[in-house]
Amino acid sequence: MYVVMANDCIGEEVEKLAAALPEGGVLLLENVRFYKEEEKNDPEFAKKLASVADLYVNDAFGTAHRAHASTEGVTKFLKPAVAGFLMQKELDYLVGAVANPKKPFAAIVGGSKVSTKIGVIESLLAKVDILILGGGMIYTFYKAQGYAVGKSLVEEDKLELATSLIEKAKAKGVSLLLPTDIVVADKFAPNAESKIVPATAIPDDWMGLDIGPDAIKTFNAALDTTQTIIWNGPMGVFEFEKFAAGTDAIAKKLAELTTSKGVTTIIGGGDSVAAVEKAGLADKMSHISTGGGASLELLEGKPLPGVLALDDA
């Protein structure tokens, strides 16, 4: 196959290379973000990008939440403007499976802070049967319930929100599961001292960095009852080997449920994807999203400008 790369994404050289492209050839352009006009969604820049093409296929799901010149502006100058195969798969899973899931449907939400996941938790609460929480955000939930959390990560200004999310789950009949035990560390370091404690008995001067073995057992038993699972955010500080067990266990469970029971498993981008890839289980899941921010916005129910700009099929 004839593939050629240009040193720019607009201009004379690009025009010449495009004009000389043989049937079936590929012209790869330089990164559009080297121009500030890209992120500003400058119409003149979008027009220049469009000038060498006849139609537009957007397969960059990871940037679909951005209204930039190459994702949104360019669609005003090229028709048809359509989704590529990857974009279609991302939308089928993240919109389709979540809007119309095989039930029971569980969501696992982790990661560092509750503040960055409020939208996704609230949106999923309206759809799931089971909501499993892990990662750094759980200490805000524990503190809101009056537990001592030692030096664990807590967002003091989100305590009321945590209480209201627990109440919302109850009102909607969603089974909200918080870990019953925790792996605590004496410092935030890969070689920290660690021990397993009940979630209700985190000692002063220690911090929770992973979910414990009882929590893993309970979470696994809940996941065994499901048909669809969506996962966003690691269960602990998985970058440190010593605190990766909870995240690895969830990754293994999802892989097993997908292959042996045909459960639909969707990994929603960012660090959870990195964790699944690190565990070598990426090809076992039903869908691994290529967009961190984009998948989160979709799961929050926000429209993506890069998708809205495309023509209906």
Ligand SMILES: Nc1ncnc2c1ncn2[C@@H]1O[C@H](COP(=O)(O)OP(=O)(O)O)[C@@H](O)[C@H]1O
């Ligand atoms: N108990 C914890 N304390 C502090 N940080 C945590 C804890 N559990 C997980 N994290 C951190 O959360 C980060 C991922 O959070 P986030 O960016 O919200 O997830 P994602 O990228 O999957 O959406 C990881 O770097 C991980 O180390």
Ligand SMILES: O=C(OP(=O)(O)O)[C@H](O)COP(=O)(O)O
């Ligand atoms: O890497 C990307 O997204 P991700 O880190 O959210 O997966 C995309 O390129 C979007 O990046 P941006 O947040 O700089 O627009």
